Amino acid sequence: MAKILMKGNEAVGEAAIRAGCRFFFGYPITPQSELPEYMSLHLPKVGGVYLQAESEIAAINMVYGAAGCGARVMTGSSSPGIALKQEGISYMAGAELPCVIVNMMRGGPGLGSIQPAQSDYFQSTRGGGDGDYRLLVYAPASVQEMVDYVQIAFDKADKYRNPVLVVGDGVIGQMMEPVEFVSKPAENLPEKDWATTGTGGKREPNIINSLYLDAEKLERHNIHLSKKYSYMQENEQRWEATGLEGAELVIVAYGTTARIARSAMDNLNKKGWKIGLLRPITLWPFPEKGFQLLDETTKHLLVVEMSMGQMIDDVRIVNEGKRKIHFTGRSGGVIPSTSLIEEKILEILERSE
Amino acid sequence: MAVVFERTKGLRPVSTHYCPGCTHGIIHRLTAEALEELGVLDRAIGVAPVGCSVLAYNYFNCDMQEAAHGRAPAVATGIKRVLPDKFVFTYQGDGDLASIGTAEVVHAAHRGENISIVFVNNAIYGMTGGQMAPTTLAGQRTTTSPLGRDPLHAGYPIRIAEMLAMIPGAAFIERVSVDSPANVRKAKKAIKRAFEIQLEGKGFSLVEVLSTCPTNWGIEPPLALKWLRENMIPYYPLGNFRDKTKEEATDE
Ligand SMILES: Cc1ncc(C[n+]2csc(CCOP(=O)(O)OP(=O)(O)O)c2C)c(N)n1
Ligand code: SF4
Ligand SMILES: [Mg+2]
Numbered sequence: 001m002a003k004i005l006m007k008g009n010e011a012v013g014e015a016a017i018r019a020g021c022r023f024f025f026g027y028p029i030t031p032q033s034e035l036p037e038y039m040s041l042h043l044p045k046v047g048g049v050y051l052q053a054e055s056e057i058a059a060i061n062m063v064y065g066a067a068g069c070g071a072r073v074m075t076g077s078s079s080p081g082i083a084l085k086q087e088g089i090s091y092m093a094g095a096e097l098p099c100v101i102v103n104m105m106r107g108g109p110g111l112g113s114i115q116p117a118q119s120d121y122f123q124s125t126r127g128g129g130d131g132d133y134r135l136l137v138y139a140p141a142s143v144q145e146m147v148d149y150v151q152i153a154f155d156k157a158d159k160y161r162n163p164v165l166v167v168g169d170g171v172i173g174q175m176m177e178p179v180e181f182v183s184k185p186a187e188n189l190p191e192k193d194w195a196t197t198g199t200g201g202k203r204e205p206n207i208i209n210s211l212y213l214d215a216e217k218l219e220r221h222n223i224h225l226s227k228k229y230s231y232m233q234e235n236e237q238r239w240e241a242t243g244l245e246g247a248e249l250v251i252v253a254y255g256t257t258a259r260i261a262r263s264a265m266d267n268l269n270k271k272g273w274k275i276g277l278l279r280p281i282t283l284w285p286f287p288e289k290g291f292q293l294l295d296e297t298t299k300h301l302l303v304v305e306m307s308m309g310q311m312i313d314d315v316r317i318v319n320e321g322k323r324k325i326h327f328t329g330r331s332g333g334v335i336p337s338t339s340l341i342e343e344k345i346l347e348i349l350e351r352s353e
Numbered sequence: 354m355a356v357v358f359e360r361t362k363g364l365r366p367v368s369t370h371y372c373p374g375c376t377h378g379i380i381h382r383l384t385a386e387a388l389e390e391l392g393v394l395d396r397a398i399g400v401a402p403v404g405c406s407v408l409a410y411n412y413f414n415c416d417m418q419e420a421a422h423g424r425a426p427a428v429a430t431g432i433k434r435v436l437p438d439k440f441v442f443t444y445q446g447d448g449d450l451a452s453i454g455t456a457e458v459v460h461a462a463h464r465g466e467n468i469s470i471v472f473v474n475n476a477i478y479g480m481t482g483g484q485m486a487p488t489t490l491a492g493q494r495t496t497t498s499p500l501g502r503d504p505l506h507a508g509y510p511i512r513i514a515e516m517l518a519m520i521p522g523a524a525f526i527e528r529v530s531v532d533s534p535a536n537v538r539k540a541k542k543a544i545k546r547a548f549e550i551q552l553e554g555k556g557f558s559l560v561e562v563l564s565t566c567p568t569n570w571g572i573e574p575p576l577a578l579k580w581l582r583e584n585m586i587p588y589y590p591l592g593n594f595r596d597k598t599k600e601e602a603t604d605e
Binding site: 023025049051053054055057058059061062063064065066067068069070071073087088091095196197198199200201202205206207208209210211 | 365394395396397398400407410411413414415416417418419420421424427428429430431432433434435436439440456457459460
């Protein structure tokens with residue numbers, strides 16, 4: 001299929017529909033509103049339902065109900081709206097319901113700004129809701145990658161019976177890029193024989209639930225969930241590595257920031273420096289296997305984020321004190337420039353010479 | 354020997370956890386009988402609330418989902434939009450529906466969501482130990498209104514049936530009580546009618562059932578029924594507040 005030019009948010013909607021998503025429960029918020037707008041126009045054409053909820057809380061609970069019936073269902077929002085969805089996300093993780101949630105991050109805290117940001121890293125990876133649960137979190141860096149990972153997200157959600165979060169930022173949501181929709185055959189996915197679709201008089205009732213009043217039973221449930229998360233950690237890490245061999249310094253950045261970092265890297269490498277880039281694609285599980293590929297020559301890691309520094313905590317964990325870790329970034333909706341990154345790199349490398 | 358009374362197939366053959374004399378049990382039976390008599394058990398999906406009736410998912414003999422506190426109407430909306438031909442109901446307490454979940458129930462009604470709600474008003478938060486609910490009567494003592502609810506401080510008790518009856522999307526709204534055999538029969542009729550409204554595709558239906566909480570009211574079960582009759586019914590009048598099918602009939 002030929003490439004077509006599409007806005008990030010709309011491409012996400014189209015990708016979801018092509019992945020078999022037929023239900024979308026949303027609530028308007030900048031900078032992701034084009035997603036519900038797209039769904040409201042296009043879902044009915046394929047026999048699906050778009051419904052505007054009265055709040056993000058209601059929207060995620062509608063997703064819960066729909067997912068409990070076995071439907072492929074999605075919701076999307078931006079930072080403060082995702083904050084409101086945390087209750088439902090935790091309940092879905094507990095009840096093991098699959099769904100895909102999109103967060104086009106904007107500046108925070110509070111009402112923050114409507115400009116692009118990456119300050120929901122903690123919210124995405126540490127669990128904004130209550131309890132011992134994890135989400136699979138994808139952080140694509142282009143509109144094409146958004147499209148690819150939305151499809152993957154639906155399959156993984158079904159495979160693991162777990163909510164999957166796809167995070168972008170205002171830049172990816174709003175920018176137009178050429179995309180190609182390549183439908184990949186879905187993984188061999190399990191039957192949803194747990195769904196509440198009415199017994200039909202043929203089976204015992206199915207129950208969708210996250211309550212275990214007996215402490216031992218809840219612990220057993222948590223151990224079961226934890227095994228699932230460990231399996232995901234083993235099998236679902238994704239990252240992109242560039243120029244690791246012989247690198248003196250490796251930049252660690254994801255999403256839009258990784259694209260800016262790549263330009264900074266290219267500029268410096270042309271001048272004879274040896275800079276690499278490690279781009280996490282899954283924020284959870286954090287791609288620690290990618291860090292095992294770092295070269296002995298690499299003495300410095302520079303974390304760049306559109307936040308005051310959140311992912312840097314995970315870099316510290318996987319680094320285990322081996323290399324020096326530095327940070328630069330902008331926040332509040334300000335996008336870091338290539339020169340900011342280049343200057344920081346030169347400062348680090350020239351100081352250590 | 355002639356069988357005069359049988360357990361409805363709408364309830365699973367398990368014992369419930371309700372306190373002795375609690376009328377949640379009666380309301381479960383009425384709901385379950387209505388499901389059975391309308392022949393919808395095998396295509397029903399119920400939504401349990403957070404409250405004393407949280408374990409309703411173990412009691413009703415049909416597919417069930419357990420919702421977060423107050424969110425049952427949103428969960429039911431998600432279910433009904435995926436499975437419009439199935440029968441979808443929620444069972445919710447007054448803390449659940451009239452406090453934390455007010456937005457969800459009001460908007461489900463506004464959308465004319467084709468679901469049915471059994472709303473159990475016992476004027477208290479039963480499960481958490483008898484705190485004040487939005488429905489707690491003026492002057493009523495609870496663990497968080499130890500001197501009696503003062504409406505100037507805590508507001509007046511909320512009348513859900515009257516409020517929802519004003520919403521265009523609401524098709525059937527009735528308030529009933531289970532304090533006497535005669536009222537129990539009327540309650541059954543109302544719940545069944547509410548369910549039929551959904552089966553006829555008429556839209557949102559809700560039955561508010563006045564119920565007792567002997568444990569947290571601190572009153573013996575028989576006296577609790579009397580207390581309900583003498584204190585709740587005057588403030589929460591029984592009757593039908595909305596029946597679209599009748600309005601349509603008179604329009605013609
Ligand atoms: C988000 C959240 N807040 C508070 C609670 C605690 N809680 C559990 S049940 C309940 C009140 C239930 O009262 P009601 O709906 O009147 O039901 P009843 O027990 O009286 O039947 C509360 C506040 C909770 N589980 N979740
Ligand atoms: S606490 Fe009250 S409402 Fe709950 S089961 Fe006991 S009597 Fe019923
Ligand atoms: Mg109550």
